[in-house]
Amino acid sequence: MPCHCTLPPLAxxxxxxxxxxxxxxxAAHPTLEAVAAHAGVSRATVSRVVNGTxxxxxxxxxxxxxxxAELGYVPNSAxxxxxxxRTGAVAVxxxxxxxxxxxxxxxxxxxxxxxxxxxxxxxxxxxxLVEEEADYQRVGRYLxxxxxxxxxxxxxxxxxxxxxxAAASGLPTVFGGRPWWPGWEQDDSLVYVDTDNRDGARRAVxxxxxxxxxxxxxxxxxxxxxxxxxxxxxxxxALGLAEPDPxxxxxxxxxxxxxxxxxxxxxxxxxxxxAVFAGNDLMATGALRTLRxxxxxxxxxxxxxxxxxxxxxxxxxxPLTTVRQDIxxxxxxxxxxxxxxxxxxxxxxxxxxxxxxxxxxxxx
Amino acid sequence: MPCHCTLPPLAxxxxxxxxxxxxxxxAAHPTLEAVAAHAGVSRATVSRVVNGTxxxxxxxxxxxxxxxAELGYVPNSAxxxxxxxRTGAVAVxxxxxxxxxxxxxxxxxxxxxxxxxxxxxxxxxxxxLVEEEADYQRVGRYLxxxxxxxxxxxxxxxxxxxxxxAAASGLPTVFGGRPWWPGWEQDDSLVYVDTDNRDGARRAVxxxxxxxxxxxxxxxxxxxxxxxxxxxxxxxxALGLAEPDPxxxxxxxxxxxxxxxxxxxxxxxxxxxxAVFAGNDLMATGALRTLRxxxxxxxxxxxxxxxxxxxxxxxxxxPLTTVRQDIxxxxxxxxxxxxxxxxxxxxxxxxxxxxxxxxxxxxx
DNA sequence: GAACGGTGTGAGAGCGCTCTCATGCCGTGC
DNA sequence: GCACGGCATGAGAGCGCTCTCACACCGTTC
Numbered sequence: 001m002p003c004h005c006t007l008p009p010l011a012x013x014x015x016x017x018x019x020x021x022x023x024x025x026x027a028a029h030p031t032l033e034a035v036a037a038h039a040g041v042s043r044a045t046v047s048r049v050v051n052g053t054x055x056x057x058x059x060x061x062x063x064x065x066x067x068x069a070e071l072g073y074v075p076n077s078a079x080x081x082x083x084x085x086r087t088g089a090v091a092v093x094x095x096x097x098x099x100x101x102x103x104x105x106x107x108x109x110x111x112x113x114x115x116x117x118x119x120x121x122x123x124x125x126x127x128x129l130v131e132e133e134a135d136y137q138r139v140g141r142y143l144x145x146x147x148x149x150x151x152x153x154x155x156x157x158x159x160x161x162x163x164x165x166a167a168a169s170g171l172p173t174v175f176g177g178r179p180w181w182p183g184w185e186q187d188d189s190l191v192y193v194d195t196d197n198r199d200g201a202r203r204a205v206x207x208x209x210x211x212x213x214x215x216x217x218x219x220x221x222x223x224x225x226x227x228x229x230x231x232x233x234x235x236x237x238a239l240g241l242a243e244p245d246p247x248x249x250x251x252x253x254x255x256x257x258x259x260x261x262x263x264x265x266x267x268x269x270x271x272x273x274x275a276v277f278a279g280n281d282l283m284a285t286g287a288l289r290t291l292r293x294x295x296x297x298x299x300x301x302x303x304x305x306x307x308x309x310x311x312x313x314x315x316x317x318x319p320l321t322t323v324r325q326d327i328x329x330x331x332x333x334x335x336x337x338x339x340x341x342x343x344x345x346x347x348x349x350x351x352x353x354x355x356x357x358x359x360x361x362x363x364x
Numbered sequence: 365m366p367c368h369c370t371l372p373p374l375a376x377x378x379x380x381x382x383x384x385x386x387x388x389x390x391a392a393h394p395t396l397e398a399v400a401a402h403a404g405v406s407r408a409t410v411s412r413v414v415n416g417t418x419x420x421x422x423x424x425x426x427x428x429x430x431x432x433a434e435l436g437y438v439p440n441s442a443x444x445x446x447x448x449x450r451t452g453a454v455a456v457x458x459x460x461x462x463x464x465x466x467x468x469x470x471x472x473x474x475x476x477x478x479x480x481x482x483x484x485x486x487x488x489x490x491x492x493l494v495e496e497e498a499d500y501q502r503v504g505r506y507l508x509x510x511x512x513x514x515x516x517x518x519x520x521x522x523x524x525x526x527x528x529x530a531a532a533s534g535l536p537t538v539f540g541g542r543p544w545w546p547g548w549e550q551d552d553s554l555v556y557v558d559t560d561n562r563d564g565a566r567r568a569v570x571x572x573x574x575x576x577x578x579x580x581x582x583x584x585x586x587x588x589x590x591x592x593x594x595x596x597x598x599x600x601x602a603l604g605l606a607e608p609d610p611x612x613x614x615x616x617x618x619x620x621x622x623x624x625x626x627x628x629x630x631x632x633x634x635x636x637x638x639a640v641f642a643g644n645d646l647m648a649t650g651a652l653r654t655l656r657x658x659x660x661x662x663x664x665x666x667x668x669x670x671x672x673x674x675x676x677x678x679x680x681x682x683p684l685t686t687v688r689q690d691i692x693x694x695x696x697x698x699x700x701x702x703x704x705x706x707x708x709x710x711x712x713x714x715x716x717x718x719x720x721x722x723x724x725x726x727x728x
Numbered sequence: 729g730a731a732c733g734g735t736g737t738g739a740g741a742g743c744g745c746t747c748t749c750a751t752g753c754c755g756t757g758c
Numbered sequence: 759g760c761a762c763g764g765c766a767t768g769a770g771a772g773c774g775c776t777c778t779c780a781c782a783c784c785g786t787t788c
Contacts, residue, residue: 031745078743
């Protein structure tokens with residue numbers, strides 16, 4: 001395959017890549033057989049020792065362990081999983097629009113939590129990023145092919161094909177984020193982990209109300225994502241109104257520009273809001289920008305609360321009051337649930353909702 | 365393993381996980397043997413067809429393909445890699461302090477590029493996050509165990525053990541970011557991909573000089589990272605001075621707070637700077653905060669340039685002039701170099717440095 | 729018409745491991 | 759002293775695949 005790098009040659013310094021073959025031979029991988037010969041026992045016994053199966057005399061066990069160490073034996077995972085039908089790997093499938101993934105370190109945090117938990121259980125993390133239609137097929141084939149023992153899936157959108165793919169693969173699966181497709185509540189094979197978006201929003205709006213604000217507006221995210229829907233529901237809960245004033249509601253799309261536009265809309269309406277709950281920090285940042293441009297001061301003229309507690313929220317001017325969610329923990333719990341059902345297919349596994357927490361700063 | 369989830373029971377709804385065993389049986393995986401029987405040919409022929417080996421009569425080839433489709437055959441990768449000594453997987457090892465990973469979407473971008481390129485080559489992406497000392501050993505064992513065909517490594521620090529681990533594994537490896545250990549320039553087995561930090565910094569500082577600024581200061585990142593060192597070097601290049609005024613140089617640590625502190629130091633010295641080049645956007649954001657707090661206006665009193673072009677840079681007030689680097693492309697190229705040497709161990713592979721680009725906004 | 733080379737196909741070994749089952753050895757009970 | 763059960767160990771099959779090699783069959787050549 002040719003290199004498509006079109007850089008000016010000056011920018012490149014030529015160096016050779018270490019050659020695979022030679023080194024591999026020098027760092028030769030001894031087999032079970034070799035260890036057995038070295039220790040003067042049978043393959044079966046070495047296998048028992050390596051896998052910690054009981055029923056081997058302690059002195060023999062020690063002897064084998066020494067041989068393993070001496071030869072630097074590492075089990076061949078291909079051979080092992082060929083017979084055990086276990087791969088020791090878990091696929092993490094992320095189907096996300098670029099924007100979301102890039103705008104915040106959500107997935108880095110999530111992966112951190114997942115990675116910790118998986119490696120604590122000697123499981124490998126296979127990352128599959130889905131960008132286009134063809135990727136879904138690739139993922140489907142891969143999962144159905146039995147290359148992994150289980151799946152962790154992230155998809156924020158209604159009717160994402162991922163659900164079907166997971167079901168077809170027959171693999172234990174845990175979803176990140178409350179899923180959203182027709183009848184999902186009846187599907188008791190479904191396990192998910194989510195943060196408590198509704199309660200977080202409730203806390204945020206309640207804070208605004210308790211600070212004496214009367215005309216509390218909301219800037220919603222894209223309503224085909226459960227997090228946006230749940231946060232809107234929390235807003236309604238807090239106001240105690242089944243149908244809040246539609247003049248106080250504007251749509252953003254979880255982006256800074258969307259938030260800025262929505263804020264402008266709200267200010268042009270009547271009654272003008274004296275506080276705004278933005279569905280995420282990005283939109284809150286946009287709202288702040290619009291308010292600043294109009295010469296309104298925060299929180300005096302209009303108080304602003306965001307959601308997510310991204311790092312930039314703290315740097316904003318004024319620093320953003322927002323809702324924090326423990327994303328690392330969310331990843332950990334997802335992995336933990338999967339590990340549990342991997343170890344015991346009959347184990348009862350429940351969906352988990354992680355509490356959110358209000359972080360009060362200068363903007364409200 | 366018990367669930368350590370300490371959430372109030374109310375927050376959890378209990379649902380069962382789909383059982384593995386039953387489903388797996390129903391979605392039974394046919395073997396090569398089964399396909400061969402179905403098509404009325406030998407295992408060898410089916411293998412040839414599946415792997416696209418030439419030398420099979422077209423009509424037979426078609427017949428086998430139909431059988432494959434009909435039975436839903438998917439090759440067993442364990443069996444295959446047992447004999448081919450190829451796993452079809454690449455490890456991506458990331459050894460990073462939490463802060464860096466969380467503060468910016470650097471790795472999300474990088475992974476995106478890597479993932480694209482790998483999946484285009486039917487390679488799987490195995491993600492290994494390194495947090496503590498024990499993780500290095502885990503990674504070392506894993507790589508030496510021959511579970512992957514090659515490695516992509518990220519480590520920004522001098523003397524990171526990762527280099528030794530890569531060498532010991534004997535696996536083809538490409539590094540992300542210019543490495544930094546004694547004698548690395550002599551090591552011609554070393555391949556890395558980096559953005560042109562030095563040239564980017566040069567452009568940034570030159571821009572400042574050309575706008576008429578005379579007292580251009582620099583806020584440096586941690587000087588045990590090559591990116592920080594290279595950016596400082598670019599600053600010196602642009603000023604054309606071997607030894608710039610030490611009063612105009614302050615240390616940050618790539619964080620917002622560090623940048624704020626460094627800016628305060630600079631302002632307290634004499635001569636006071638009329639422009640600042642910050643080693644990254646986070647520090648530039650901190651500098652902006654300090655300037656605002658002191659009632660200085662940007663860019664009139666002090667112009668500010670950052671580095672990285674994070675999303676928040678565009679939202680800053682004023683929007684940050686900064687240096688953009690194509691991180692997705694960096695990931696792609698890393699993967700491409702690795703793939704090339706995977707396909708042909710003798711292929712000449714060169715390190716690549718990706719150009720950076722100045723993005724002029726309001727702050728300078 | 730026999731010998732030949734080329735091509736397409738199948739038989740079979742073997743990758744490194746796990747796991748069942750047979751075997752040998754011990755201590756115990758009658 | 760002999761039969762027995764229990765335990766530690768080894769022999770061997772076989773997981774699903776690839777790949778070498780042998781073979782059969784064709785058309786060509788002298």
